[in-house]
Amino acid sequence: MTSQTSEPRKSKVVSDDDLYRNSSQYRLWSFTKQQLLDRRAECHNRAVVKLQKSLVEKGITGSEIEPLSLEEEADLVSLYASKIGEIAKSFNMPSQVKATAISYFSKFYLVYSVMDYHPKNILYTSVFLASKAENYFIPIDKFCSALKRTEPKDILDSEFLLLESLSFTLAVQNPLMSLHGFFLDIQSAGIASIDESVLGQLHDGARAVIVDGFITDVMFLYTPPQIALAAMMVVNEAITLEYITQRFVTNPEQIEFLLSVIVECKDELVNIRLPSSDRGKEIDKKLHMCLNPDRKRKKRPSPTTAGPSGTSTPSSTANQTLSAEEPAIKRLKSADISSESTPVSLTTVTIDASVEPLADEVPEMTHLPA
Amino acid sequence: MIEKKVGEGTYAVVYVGRAKDTKRQIAIKMIKVGEFKDGLDMSAIREIKFLQELRHPNVIELLDVFSSETNLNIVLEFLPADLEVLIKDKTIIFSPADIKSWLLMTLRGLHHCHRNFILHRDLKPNNLLLSPSGHLKLADFGLARALPASPRVNLTPRVVTRWYRAPELLFESRHYTTAVDIWSVGIIFAELMLRTPYLPGASDLEQIDVTFRALGTPTEATWPGVSSLPGYKQIQNYPTPSRQELQNRFLAASDNALDLMNDMIHFDPAKRIDTTQALLSKYFTESPPPTRPENLPKKAKQDPDWEEQALKNEEREKLIQKTREARMRA
Structure with a gap:
């Protein structure tokens, strides 16, 4: 199906981040x-x-x-x-x-x-x-x-x-979508030593944290994938850390930055004051x-x-x-x-x-x- | 600055005007608020929702939304023609390069929708609008919806105009994907080559027959799971057309063109290609290169005939009333 011979001329690659920056959620x-x-x-x-x-x-x-x-x-x-x-x-x-x-x-x-x-x-x-x-x-x-x-x-x-x-x-871009994506990715990336039932608990737990967190300000402050990862952190910090470090970046500075954002987000996510x-x-x-x-x-x-x-x-x-x-x-x-x-x-x-x-x-x- | 009324759409009156500052021609869809029992019309909600998120050269541009008295106004770029008008105008000759250009622009626009997890669900030549500079743009997002995150979500199969409806919709599948849009594009591709609708069923039932008579009856072997779809009907066993038969039907089509069309109208949605694969198909890199938009054929009359358009719209009005009710529930 794909053309080996002559790929279309690449003028500008639109990344997923570009797509998010174009969303009304980000813009407004x-x-x-x-x-x-x-x-x-x-x-x-x-x-x-x-x-x-x-x-x-x-x-x-x-x-x-x-x-x-x-x-x-x-x-x-x-x-x-x-x-x-x-x-x-x-x-x-x-x-x-x-x-x-x-x-x-x-x-x-x-x-x-x-x-x-x-x-x-x-x-x-x-x-x-x-x-x-x-x-x-x-x-x-x-x-x-x-x-x-x-x-x-x-x-x-x-x-x-x-x-x-x-x-x-x-x-409204929902963090549950991102969570779903991360779980498909965890499974296909085959992060070692994760038992299926543990994974199921992590998913359901994170889902509940996200749903409970809807009434916080978290959606105004962070992106959906950040919120999804933060919710996973709340439920199982060890696996989430393992996933982030294995999957995401080769650059330790970037990991550090990502983690600091997610920890901040986590605090906001569970900060439900009624x-x-x-x-x-x-x-x-x-x-x-x-x-x-x-x-x-x-x-x-x-x-x-x-x-x-x-x-x-x-x-x-x-x-x-x-x-x-x-x-x-x-x-x-x-x-x-x-x-x-x-x-x-x-x-x-x-x-x-x-x-x-x-x-x-x-x-x-x-x-x-x- | 409003110039004239150009017709009544599904849920709105459409005016054409000109932006005061840029002098750019614009279309204004005025939606009366409070007209409908259930408040804001579903089509209007969908159109606003999705067009606010989509910015692409091959998707109609939403310029502004504003309220005035009892109206909700959607300001869109003005696109004076559509592909249906061109297909029907037999005085215009389409070269293979022209067809390639329109198909390319359609797929680019659709690729952007799908990347943003948006299903269009009503692709047809009439919704592929053409700018004065020849650019093709996807329009009418009144039936669009977000791709559900979970496969458990039920979707309504009553979407897409009949002739462009994918077989899984004909069999009333409640769990479909972006593949329904790809099917529509495949059928539009065929129509561009034939210059006449490829699968014009007169009723929903006949659509099933017309579709499988042309393309062969699917079986569990060619489309696993087909017989367990909710609306599956045992129909006459039509043979799958041979390559030669297809070639005879589409005389001017190259091998790569036929391949691409076949891949887009694969019965099994899981095997149908996606927009990325379609855009990378050999068809687009083989000769001739796609016509540049500005050199594409335009409607013979430079100034579109609004009266004729208005008449046509009146005829559509009855149909539209029905559509509106259905869309509320789609």
Whole structure:
């Protein structure tokens, strides 16, 4: 098949690294730790200024409503991100969908603050958009019926907003792909003295570490192969070291550098900080006040779609909940939705009609008594 | 700066315009948001997802994505012609060097997709667009998907336009690979030489018959595992055509051209060649060398006839409505 005589003229060889550098993940969503901190602080500060301005406009004194701190905001985002796993599980979604959903959700809060948009609907929308982007489409009414107190419009209204916040980049390179590649390579490279069952344990263990690590910042800081190797390190340092030294480089300096990056990555990967759910509720309560500053004065019953009426500009302002947002998208009549039949795709696993409603935690957090 | 509407696509209205700064012609796909029950259209999502990641001279270039009011706008480079139009225009003569050039550009674009683990899943002459300078570019990524990491993932076999559908898809295989795209390219290659569709089945069932009548019926011996595919049907036992018979069908084809085509349309996807092997085939290094893109035949009319195009699009509209529903679930 191959031509021995005259190979095509080699002008430029495109390496796999070149391909990665061309990916949106590298171009738009890779940061240093400092850049990440700065981005989050920037979103936070902008939202605080907006909130304070709107409070002044409404004549609400600052002491009644306090903006979230940067730490509180980070805690809330990771707490909500951790819920994505439960949702994904209840829909039987592959880990690829879960990873992508968490990625979308985390990226959204590198563009906005939770004081701009409450995480609940953004969370659902992230899962819904990820399910489409990763070929695990679930019709919207089916999706919503499994979630408590969520209407199709809650999700569809923020789908476009989410896509925009992602700068229209939807591809997420998953470290599980890299892990798969390393395991094929370990087997074919025939690294000595590795027993098959040990290898199986290493694979499954590393996989679990990667999946648990989706909610950390690791995807913003390292490349997928680095993350995969770091996860292997967590599970079995000896084999991973043996593999790296045997397989990769002849140059000891390079190995040293690679190992230092992977050790750093490993620390980040297992650095999962989740606030207690009590603290989460506390912060959510505070956030609820920020998003509904009128609530305190007008004692209205707590509606499912909480939010002040009449204040609608299409732009995001801190005094609006998502559901009160002027829709960027034409809203669908609920009648249209319920009358629609929903054929189940051959490729999607049928969601059992008796799907357990999600643990109440996610929706409940937004409906705390004012 | 928008100049005119050029048609309605699967999920969008397409306008042609000109970039203010560069004066470069551009196509704008305007996708109405909120039109569909399930939110953003699946084809739009796929197109954005994959074109954002692909930068290659033989893949249509995504210039920008932006939102306006209730629209999502995809700005693409404007490509005024496609290979289907040229194949149908019998006033144009294709030289073997022209065919080689188009095939080479197709394979280069596809190689880039496959290197990035992207399956196109809808290759056909109509989706191979041509720039004014003669460069061929893969377009329409509305059915594309990432190659799954695990072979356990189920894929839908309802992809690729019928005439270009690989036999494993005809037998409804749920686990296929980049080889489905290679098959399509092999069939396009045949069509370039014949100037008429090679395997034009009138229905899905007939497609199976047409395919095996032309190429012989696969057996467990020639394609291990074929009889356990979900949609496998016992069909009439057609003989595999001899080399001479193939040569008679493709009169102008060189030995190396026939070899390459045969390797791309091997029934067993595991034995079908990949883009790397295809690009290194002797066909591309034997004489004549591929025509330089700027010297390739162009459509007789310099200015494409938009009205005709619009009519054609209208006819396609019904089909398109069906496709959209199917794609949501693909």
